[in-house]
Amino acid sequence: MKPEEIIPEVIKRLSKGEALSTKEIADEYGVIPSSFNDKFRPIREKFYKHFIAHDKSSGKWTRIEPLFLEKMLLTPEETVVLTALIRNTSMCGTALSSTVKEIVENYVKRTKSSVFKQDVLEKINDDLEIVFAQLKYAIEERNKIKFTYNEQAIIFYPYKIINLEYYWYILGYEEYSEYWMEIEKKPEKSNKVKTFTIAKIKSLEVLNERYKYDFSKTNTELKNAMNAFFSVDDDSDTIELLVVHWLEDYIVRAPYFSGWYKTDEEVFVKDTKQDKAVKYFVYEVKSSNKYFADIIPTILKYMPNIRVRNNEKLVGKIFDSIKIFTEAHT
Template identity: 25%
Template sequence: MNKSHDYDKILTRLTTILQRLYSGETLSVTELAEEFNVSTKTIQRDFNERLIRFPIEKTGRRWRMQQGFGIEKIQDIDNLLTLQILETIAGSIGKGFEARSKALLGKLKNATQLPIQSYLPIEDITSHAALFSLLESAITSSTALRFNYHEKPRLVHPYRIVNFDGYWYLLGFEPKSGLVKKFYIKEIRGAEPTEHSFIPDPKLKERLEGALNAWFDPNCEPFELHLLAKRAIVKYLERRPLSPSQHLIARHANGDIEVVIKATSVPEAVELLKTWLPDLIVLAPTFVKEAYEKTLSLALRRENGHDAV
């Protein structure tokens, strides 16, 4: 079996599975797990999460492409765009990774040149691929890790690798402090697995999935953020929600909408709001509205050449 870097393995596995599905094969989770030397849980995650946007379906204990989606149908724009994004991510991760993935992605795209270019500023992690492999293995097996971070020894229960604004982080629970922390992966030193396993907290896993950006605080109970979205951005929020927790509560005659999402901290909320200036307005809670207005006021003072008061 190819012993290439872990993220190389993931992309290779996914593209190989897709290629076989589009070619008309029906695939078994157990057989794929044995073929790729991973757990059946990993393969199930491939189908249920990583490949969820593709027209696949489960029939009995096997997976297949839905009827009418053979290899000749791969030119569907949603699938092509997904493959283009995968290719862009591969290039961002590192040149070596990009070269190894391009041939497989090329086969899936069926040699079609797309008029699409995705710009995803993801930092190059080629030099840290071994660390990524170790971290994912520990997360999958729920194994505690030891490493040094900012010149301090840490014992951490790893939960998830995430990318915020192009930068890679490990989210993990630190038993000593009793807190969930974000660790910038490129600053982790001397990581090694321990002999101790842990039982993941399902509530914590759910909370981590709702993170809006790097400013989220997994140690705080989420609060509701009531927002007014102006008509100019409504179509974008309908295409891609601000958060998995987003739900519509009102639609106004002028085209504006009101939505509610969950946030864990004021900085997390403010950072999201800044992205949609001036078309996303805070209705509640008051403490977020005030913090946002203070941030805007400070920005205007500095823009006009005045120091903060």
């Protein structure tokens, strides 16, 4: 095997607390010691200088900080490949050597931007960046995590980091919650697929225990998620919405409406102000929240250009929301 092939595994073992000499690594993996050091040292220097040290007394590579990989957005495989590119900047010719270096640096920067997608409504500080890295690590390794949320301890199976309405959430399976035990007096396992606001997570710890869970149903429901009120455990209702014709182009283009299905039906609704009929397209939208909390905010945002068709229960909930708002401001 080439040293580059075994280095990611070595880095993972160091992160978990093993101390390994170059000779031990060479004997176990069947590589030449000098060749391993030649490839490993530049990777350590560029990406793990503050996390991996060489103990001269024992001759072993050791970790400086426990579980340092949990706090890094780049995977060991990525750092190995990126270092290889830096080592071979002349592979495309001298004229392009600086471009190779630039591509590597841009990849490192884009790793953060692709995870965070910085938004004006939620800034990612240094502490929150570490939380993102821990979550990313736990998702990739399928490790359980433990954290505090609203002063309650949670045991969680992290599945995906998602962005809904400009805020970041972690989606997964809640195995245990102090809320259910102490407040609701329910069984120890809450057994629910849930979302938690990442910015509110405290004392996050990646547990040394892997989980098994089938998230196939979650993937299906996630396609229809418009905000954090969507539910995987509740059965979905199909809502028929009327969308005014001039708004259709926006709905087709905006990823926010990716779960909306346009039917072939068109209806005309009389506009009393203009004294003429206006064309509306019929859309089918999934709602998985029994209170319609996952769809009502969108309807309120675009009303009266989006209307509800043949669902008196949903219309009643919308009127209730409007009434509460009106009473609070009169």
